Amino acid sequence: MAAAVELRGVVRRFRRGVLALAGVDLAVGAGEFVALLGPSGCGKTTVLRLLAGLDSADAGTVRVGEAATAPVLSYVFQDATLMPWARVFDNVWLPLRIGGVSRAAAEEKIAPVLQAVGLAEFAQALPHELSGGMKMRASIARALVTQPDVLLLDEPFAALDEITRQRLNRDLLELWQRQRFTCVFVTHSVFEAAFLAQRLLVMSARPGRVIAELPVAAPQPRSGAWRTDARYLEICRAASAALESGLAEPAA
C-alpha cells in the first residue's frame, strides 16, 4: 500500500556547523511520482536519507506513511551497490533473506521482478560480468522485490550514457505504472525530471530549501513523444529558471 511522505520545517546541520537543510517543507501524496531537482550539494541526498531513516533531522518533522502501518521502504543508490561476491539472484534476494525468507520461497518473488527489469537470463551472473545499465537494473530489481510502499532513488541513472538512461527512464515509469509505489526521484537533470515526474520540486543551493513546485500536466504513461512536446520544453525552461534563481540565493 503506497504511503504519503512529508517533511515539515526540517533542519539538518552537519559537523563543523555546516547547514545542509534550512527548513525544508515538502509533501508527496501516496502513489505519487515526484522529482526532487537541485544543484550539487543542495541536500537532495540528505532529504532522501532522512526519508529512509538513515539520518535524523535536527529540527522539524519527518513523516513516512501512517504511524500505525510500517511502510516498506526501498532505496536505490547512485552507484548500483551490488554485493560483488554474490550473483544477481542472491543480490536481489538480500532484503528478503534479511527478513527471514528462504531461497526457495524467495524464488517466486525474485523471478518476476528480474523479468520486469529485463534481467531474467542473468540471474546467475556476477556483478562484474554486467554492464553499468544492467547493474542498475539489478539494483532496481532488489529495491522492488519487497514490493515497497515508498521507493527512493538518488540520481540512479547519472552515471549512465544517454541511450541507456532514456531506456531506464521508460522502464522505471512502466514499473511505477504497474505497482504504484510512492516515488521520490532525486536528479539534477531537468530533462529527466520533466519526463518522469508528476510534480517537480526545485531546491535551492546549500543550505537547501524547496523554492519552487512545478506540476507536470502530461498524462501517464509517457512515451518518447513527450520529450518533443512544447509543454515539456516549457516545463524544462521553467525548472531551469527556478534552479538558476535558487543558485543566486544567498546562503542563509
Add this chain to the structure above:
Amino acid sequence: MSISYRRRALLAAATVAAPAVWAQGKGTAERAVFATNWKAQAAHGGFYQALIDGTYRKMGLEVEIRPGGPQVNNRPLLPAGRIDFLMTGNLLHSFDNVKQGVPVVAVAAMFQKDPQALLAHPGQGFEDFARLKDAPVALIAKDGQFTWWQWLKVRHGFRDEALKPYNYNLGPFLANKRAIQQGYSVAEPIYVKKQGGFDPVVHLLADHGFSTYSTLIETRRDTIEKRSAYVQRFVDASIIGWYAFLYGDRRPANAAMLKENPEMSLEELEASVALIKAQGIVDSGEAIEGGIGAMSDARIRDFHNNMVRAGLYKPGEVDLARVAELRFVNRRVGVELKSKR
C-alpha cells in the same frame, strides 16, 4: 716479574729463536688469524698472554684472535680458508672432520682434560653422578646436544625427554632445583656462585669416561704441508703463552681479555685460573713430560674407541691417522718456564 722468570723467558725465546730470527730477517711478520670457541675467558688465557706480552711477535707472527660466542660458529671458517687456526673444544670435532673428508687436522691440545661438566643444585641427591640422568630438566646447548650429549645417552643412560636448550642464561637452572645444566668446570661454577649464591655440584665428564683432549689447535692440512715452520712457531708461541699465563705475570692477558669481553671481571678470571690449576686441566698427564699441548696416538685411539662403543661412530669410519699431527708438540717447549711455587 721475578728476575728468574725473566731469565727463563729469555732462554725460552732463544731456544726457539732460529725460526723467529729467520722470519725477522725476512722483515715482515706473518699474519695468523686464530678463532676461538667462546668469548674471552680464562680458558683462552695462554693465547691472549702470547698476544699481549709479545711472544707471537717475537716469533714473527702478527696474530689476530677472533672470539667466538653464543650464536657464533667459527668452525666452517677454517676449511673455507678464512682463518688460519681454530680452537676446538674436543676431539669429536676432529673425528667429524675426518669422517666428512674435511682436510683439517689437530696440531696441539692445550687442555689435557676437557672441562666440560654437568652442574646441579646441592642437596638434591645429584652428588652421585649416576643420579644426574634422572633430572627432569637437562639444559644443554646446541653444540653439546649433537656431540657429547649423544655419548651421555648411550654410555650413561641420559634421556632426550629431559633435554632442554641451554641459551647460556643461568636463569632456568637457578630457578629449578631439580634442573641440571652444562658448563665448563672452570667457569660456570663461579658465575653460579655469584648469581645464585651457592656452590653447585660439579661433575667433570672427564672423570666419567669422556677422555678427550680439549682446547685443541686445528689448522688446514695444506698449511702444514706448505708452511710447517709457520705452524710450529704458532704452536710454540701459544704453548709459551700458556706457561706464562699460568705461572708468570698474567696481568697483560687479563687486561686484554677484560677489554675483549667487558662482561668478564678480574675476580672471575683469577678464580677460573685457580680452578684450572687445581683441576689439572692444562698441565697434567702427558703435559708434565712433553710440555703443554702434548698429544699421543694412544690417547686419541682410546677416546675414539670409547665413542665407537657409545655408538657415535661406526668402526673404521674415522681414519685415526688423519686426526692429529703430533710432530708440533711433545717437544718440552717452555717447560723451564714453570717455576715451582
Add this chain to the structure above:
Amino acid sequence: MTSPRRVAETEGTALRWLLPTLVLLGTIAAWELLVRLRGIPHYILPAPSLVLATLAANFGSLAQAWWFTIKITFGALLLAAAGGVLLAGVFALSRTVELALVPYAVVLQVTPIVAIAPLILIYVDSTTAALLICAWIVAFFPILSNTVIGLRAADPNLRDLFRLYRATPWQRLRWLLAPSALPYFVAGLKVSGGLALIGAVVAEFAAGAAGRETGLASRILEASFRTDMPRMYAALLLVAATGVAIYLLFNLLARLLLGRWHATERD
C-alpha cells in the same frame, strides 16, 4: 576446433609453469657445472647431485624433521588466523579497544624473533609450545592488520542498505562484513604463510632443539656443527621447498575463494 581464447589460456598456463621450471633447472645445472669444473670441495659448496643423494640417503630422518617443522608452521598459522580474525573483529567493533591494544601488536611485530625466542623458552616449559608461540608472533600481525582494514572496507552504501532493511549485527557480519573482508584476509594469509615458516625455523635456530621431536632447523644446526655440508644443504632444500609449497598453496586458496569475483584474482 579450439577457440583462440582457449588456446591463449592454455599457452598462458603453460608459460606460467614452464618458464620458472626452466630457470630453476638451468640454475641447478650451472651450479653442478661450477662445482665440477672448479673442483670445489664438498665441505665448501656441495654439488646438487651430492645434495640430492644425501637427501635420498637420509630421507627417513630428514622427513621426520620436515614433518615437525610443517606441523609447527601450520599450527602457528592456524592460531594466527584464528587470533587475527577474532581480534580484528574486536578492533572493528571498538575503536577504543583498538587504540589501546595497537601498540602491543606493533611491538610484537617489530621485535626480532631471534631475540625473543630464548626468552620464551625460559618462561614456557614445553619447547614445542615455545616454538609455536614464536612462529605465531611472526605470523599474527599481517593477518590482524589486513583483516581490520578489510572489515572496515565494506561499501558504506551496502552498510546503509543493511541498516535500511534492519539487518541484525550477526546478519551484517555474515553477509556483508565477512565477504568484504575476505580479500584482505586472504592477502594477509599469503604473507603470513611464509612468515610462519620463517618463524618456526628461526625460533628453533635461536632456541636449539630439545626433546624427541625436532625440526629442520635442528638438522641444519646439527649438520653445521658436525661439518656435514651436504646434509645441511639437503635440510635447507626441504625448507625452501616448503616455502614454495606454502606460496603455491595460498595462491591456489586465493584463487578458489576469490577467483570468481575479486579483481585481484580474476584474469
